[in-house]
Amino acid sequence: MSTTEPTMARVGADTPTPLETSATSDRASRRARIEEAVLPPLVALLLAAVVGDVLILTFGQSPGAVYRLLLEGTWGNAYGFGQVLYKATTLVFTGLAVGLGLRAGLFNIGAESQLAAGGFCAALVGLALPPGIPSLLCLPIFLLAAALGGGVVGAVPGVLKARFGAHEVIVTIMLNFIVLALLNYLTSTRLHVPDTLHTAEIGSGVLPRVSDYVPSFQGSAANVTLILAAVTAIAFGWFLFRTRRGFELRAVGLQPHAAEYAGVNVGTVTWRALAMSGAIAGIGGLNYVLGYKHYYEEGFATGAGFLGIAVAIVGRSHPIGICVAALLFATLSQGGLAVNALVPKQMVDVLQAVVILAVATSVPEVRQLLRGARRSATR
């Protein structure tokens, strides 16, 4: 697993070894970790820019003009920036979900269906609640419903892995299709508004949009789920690096046999990690259901799961990295719409794939290069 190396030093630091772990070597290893985390994404962005140039030129446009438009349409005005924030919110959740799994050495490819299940359960609660209850009062119920929906979907591969050793990658992929088909069935036969693919609007629990406070964000879907995402990212970091359960989870991810020898129940950690991962993705469904459309709609989660994997990989499963990566991928998604007049917005899909491919291929290379450089520097 490519993400394991940098945390190795951290686990080592938890067991006190006198003399060796002096302050200076700690600082050096910290710097090395940051270098290893930051360089691959930079390489990836550079490569993506080159591929982007080629695509833009084949369409007979000037790369400079397209990139300028991309920036202006995203970070250059309040509406575009609001849309970036909205898209990033969902990606923070799916990114954290995938990242938590990766920390435990597990690949959760099911974030898409977990997100959908979370949104679906939240919509069910919203339809059941009488209208007029203050949002802050019923938010905990929505949180619980969404986490439960996503968590149950996540727990299935977890239990199958812990109990039968079924590979979580395949199970989560297959479960994506099963869960989405099931939600599709329930929506299309029982819950939908005639001639649409969505449920009726929920009565209570709607969360305010950013534009309610800052009028210039008018029209953008950014909403206070944003704060929820930030809180979740902080809780994620605290759990992973400051609690015993989090330490056990990382230990299993680094070396399951050693963790087991040290008394960790690997099976329990495994299913719990995937259930939590699913719950985080599920809460992400609130961004759409409570914050944007106020109903569950078939296909609202499409693509967010796979992009969540990209976000977790580029962000090295670290909460700060995940937030930055989520903003990057959200910028690309929104930027595609901004440049559509000059080049097909589909260009952005290609660039996102290039970024993932480049990060995945350059991580081991960069690490080796840095190691080599450091060794020759100390000699």
Next chain:
Amino acid sequence: MILLAFLAQTLRIAIPYLLAAAGGVMSERAGLIALTLEGYMLGGAFCAVAASFASNSPWAGVLAALAGGGVLALLYAVSAIRFRADQVVVGIAINLLAIGLTRFLLRLFFDSSSNSPRVAGFTVQGSGTGFGALVQNPLVWIGIVVVPTTAWLLYRTPFGLRVRAVGEHPAAAASVGVRVARVRYLAVLVSGMLAGLGGAYLALDQHQFTDGMTAGRGFIALAATIFGRWDPLRAGLACLLFAAAETLQIQLQGSQAIPSQFVEMIPYALTIVALAGVVGRAVAPAALGKTAIE
């Protein structure tokens, strides 16, 4: 008569599965996870339509599909083998790349965001959808032959022995002089070409390319690979089973006996059941997914 129509439709649906699943078995037996089948198929489908449109010959389309699937497969192999990238991550990136590139090129070549213009394809006009039309399509024959051929290749040739060896125990294979990386490159290349061919069949059968037209078929082929326990013949049977279920669902559509969504779930549910080992555990090749560690 009804039975004959049922069998014909099952075969028609099964052909792309058979081609892609044969590729899936090759790739996974060599130790590379075949998450990428979906991307290969989509790339193959687009190349098939683009080349047959340009040349007016379906055979040019077939060649282009082989090339398209092959190029994506090489990209996957280089990333996973040469650069030791994580197979799952790269696999997902390849699928996203195939979706993005085909969409982009659809706009570039045909100025459309949904579908290409009509191309000729293989079937002769006016021969219906039964066996009469199927036997005129050479890709059907290739699809039927590919499963026993893959089995022969895997179990009866030195190359097949090497593929199985590098998928089970690459270090042992290397110690007796097998060039592990080269065998893996070849196996993945073959898998990409086969799945690309499956995409070509799909596109030429529908006489056009539509955005995202593979619609998860690559994952069904992956399901068949696993449900068939990484054996070409069993995987082929799994493809036929999945296709028969789909056909049944299409024929029952009027009666509403079983909701279509539940029929859709069958391949995926069976695969999970097979992995969980309720009826005879499916055990993967030992070195599957591990190119990053060596």
